[in-house]
Amino acid sequence: MTTKRLKESPSQTAGPYVHIGCTPNFAGITGVYASDPGATMLTDSTEGERITVTGTVYDGEDAPLTDALIEIWQADAAGHFSTTNTGFTGWGRCPADQDTGAWRFETIRPGATGGGAAHITFWIVARGINVGLHTRMYFPDEPKLPSDPWLSLVEDTRRDTLITKQVADGHFQFNIHLQGPNETVFFDA
């Protein structure tokens, strides 16, 4: 008997109406869920350095995706992943602005984990994306960047696509390009 008997359900695009199911309040559907899951990552008791992460996802003609849904997943300030649904869950979800495509997370700076450099995992779904795209945002001033096991798999010329830009104190900008000369590195993990 083999242990692998089943195949993963194949992915399908989230489509343009993903907000109805994932962020209904954002979609104007109120009164069903008290709040949209992942809309708030921080509580008063969350420990760690507060940061803001903003960005836009761009298509192959540099047009912003105004219908994308972005999820992030990260360790806490000490580099641990939450195993409960209380306190800092480490997970956030933000729909792109329906006019500009901008998205924004208020979170904390994660600690380093797994022997690599501190990072935030990104997962992007949208109309036209048939399988959700997985990437990582690293911080520019992390001493472990050169030895990070994932970054070391990326060719030098593309590594910059994974490193966020600090645009103000505690504010990081991480734009994602689906195609083109600055195409973001996406992972298969």
Place this chain on the structure above:
Amino acid sequence: MPRWRPRVADPLYPRDRNWNPAAHFPEYKSSILRSPQKPLVKAPPSPSEDHGPVFGHDMLGPLDNDLIRNFAAPGEMAIGPRMIVHGRVWDENARPVPGALIEVWQANAGGRYRHAKEGYLAPLDPNFSGCGRMITDDDGTYRFTTVQPGPYPWPNGPNSWRPAHIHFSVFGHSFAQRLITQMYFEGDPLIPLCPIVRAISDSAAIAQLTARLDMDATAPMDALAYRFDIILRGRGSTPFGNRMEGN
């Protein structure tokens, strides 16, 4: 209640990119400018992907899995063929996945979504939002009630129609199991015509997204039933290989 999730030493089986839809599938026009052109970078397992967010039943409201009533005015119900959708979430090793958050969204019985960017002329149902969610039980089962969504036209080609479908978003225990997919209905003649479906090349994979009429699970004089099982990535020490159970 917080739910503790064990760390599992074995890595997840690699995602089968040939079984999944092609990222670039020109027949589905939106994929042309939104598909990465460079290969994905294969990366080793790491704690970020091994862990995932935890969702507790305490987040759920009593009507979250009742799309017929969760947006309806008091005493009202959504219009359309009433149905139960149920099934189980498994991993690739055929082990049930408990505690999985499932979010669903769908058009109403006329094929119309409640969404600002929706342009179809079919009317909204004032008692239907198309949004629901649930968390799988200890044996991986889930269940919700809804009305059958209608097929709808969409601006892909001059005469493109989506087969009737329900969108599913699923969280397993690891973020690398994260899945968004769509459920189709057995016997729908629009399935093989749909470019979004056709981005999947393997007919067995398409069949896996097709719910089966389940006459054993109906609510007589109330609702038909469809069975739809969902498979998330599983773990094993020998990716792609076979090994005996129990080692």
